[in-house]
Amino acid sequence: MSQRVIHVGIGVFGRRWCSEFLKSNVADGTIEVVALVDLDRDALEAGRQSLGLPAERCYTDAARAFDEVAADFCTVAVTPAHHEAIIDLALARGLDVLCEKPIADTMEATLRIARNVRRAGRKMAVTMSHRFDQDKTTLRRIVRSGVLGRINAIGMRFQGDMRQRMAWSSLFRHEMADPLLVEGAIHHLDIIGDLAGARCETLFATTWKPDWAEYRGDTDAIVTMAFANGVRAVYEGSVSHPVGLNTFYKEYIRVDGERGTAILAHRDVEVFMRQDIWRQQHREGRGQKVALLQQPKWINHWLIEQFARWRDGGPPMETRVEENVQASALVFAAIESSRCGAPVAVQRLVDAG
Ligand SMILES: NC(=O)c1ccc[n+]([C@@H]2O[C@H](COP(=O)([O-])OP(=O)(O)OC[C@H]3O[C@@H](n4cnc5c(N)ncnc54)[C@H](O)[C@@H]3O)[C@@H](O)[C@H]2O)c1
Known part of the structure; x- marks a missing residue:
């Protein structure tokens, strides 16, 4: 019913x-x-x-x-x-x-x-x-399949050209504190945490607002994270980017494992598997393409x-909600880290509840 x-x-x-x-x-x-x-x-x-x-x-x-x-x-x-x-x-x-x-x-x-x-x-x-979009779900399936081996590091880039007033749809984002982290990076840090597959232990962040961004709060951030299972991650985010290289729905994510790397860029997914060849080299865009998963509903x-x-x-x-407080903890730990200029123990924020 x-x-x-x-x-x-x-x-x-x-x-x-x-x-x-x-x-x-x-x-x-x-x-x-x-x-x-x-x-x-x-x-x-x-x-x-x-x-x-x-x-x-x-x-x-x-x-x-x-x-x-x-x-x-x-x-x-x-x-x-x-x-x-x-x-x-x-x-x-x-x-x-x-x-x-x-x-x-x-x-x-x-x-x-x-x-x-x-x-x-x-x-x-x-x-x-965004975690439940078609491209991210495909990447997640690859990571969870174990084909890349143990995950070592994750890199993610989000670069949107939304620097002008009202370019990011609604007024509140231009007037609030920390629009990138609270409104945008919440998705990205959530995706990173999910791909890492463990709680985040330590996070260090710097956030700022370039002169040209027509916002009250910070529009740019670099966040580094260390997870309980040893995975390390780095996130670069900006909504005041000059040209919007990796905007919403077209972000760049790289997951590096012991045996291979998977890259999602502009909704294309490719993998590179390690071969037993002396000092091999590869080039992004020339990996093994992976077809996106198909199902009737996304996001x-x-x-x-x-x-x-x-x-x-x-x-x-x-x-x-009891699981998703982890995504919020990443955001608010990043805000705290940027304000105090020091690493933050992320689970301290969650344990305060
Ligand atoms: N998941 C996503 O990809 C995604 C994308 C955009 C926005 N969002 C989220 O959606 C939410 C709304 O964002 P938005 O951009 O539509 O904001 P918005 O400012 O455009 O719209 C908010 C609406 O809520 C109404 N409202 C506010 N207080 C209310 C109340 N007490 N009772 C009834 N109505 C009330 C306002 O009148 C307005 O129409 C936010 O939480 C935002 O983060 C999610």
Whole structure:
């Protein structure tokens, strides 16, 4: 039976939820959208039209929607600073929650949310869209297959040309502290942590904002990480890059193992396997191409379905809130490291919960 969903937040990305992610899951009977919520009436109208809801199922107040419309779970796509208020309301009404990343805009709120979900005995997961995209899932399958041998190091590059005001879609990113880390690198550090396959122990970061970036907070970062299983990683990120060499959905990731290397660049995946040849050399772009995995749903289309299956007794989601605090810990450890100029013990942030 399809599960009843109240969706909250129809801004720039919330419109995609309505016109794409929720819609595809309504179409195949996974869910039914029973109400929509946004403070902005124009946004509500856009969502209503995408999903064909009656006007009386559109609310400007989440508390009222939760009180008046029977539902199984809510989906949350408001700005990060407002996630906690919506999640608290949902938990108080006995709803499960599928929330946009990041869990919250501070580590304290992240840990509070995870604690409140546990105490309420509800399910909550986070839409780490990019980890569940087709290209990253293909790379992940290669790494998990063991073909590369033990993983030694990971390198990831994200370079977007979004330096002008409003170039990164919504105003809040230009006005917040640490837009790159909180809004962008949350995905990338999450992917690195997943590929590493262990908890991050130590992280050192430097973040900054070039003069030309029309943002209040830092748009650029270099982060180095050491994981509990010995994997080391380095992340370079920028949303003020001159030309956007590896922007969202086209990032560069290299995973180096004992026996081989896998590279994802601009959605192409290739592997290079070590041969027993004296001092061999290779060149990127000329490795063995790997066809991308095929399945009907990726990113949030797939995550909504995973959430519904989990609620229905299926396997727990990998991005359930108690696991996903690790991605937030990487972000907030990077912020702390950059401020204090020293390495940070990442699990100290998680243990504070
Ligand atoms: N997974 C991804 O790839 C991805 C991409 C973009 C954005 N996001 C996430 O989606 C979320 C929204 O981002 P956005 O770019 O759409 O932001 P946005 O500012 O464009 O939209 C936010 C919307 O939330 C509404 N809102 C705020 N507080 C509310 C409240 N209390 N009740 C009801 N509505 C409220 C606003 O009116 C606005 O329409 C963020 O968490 C962001 O990180 C994720």
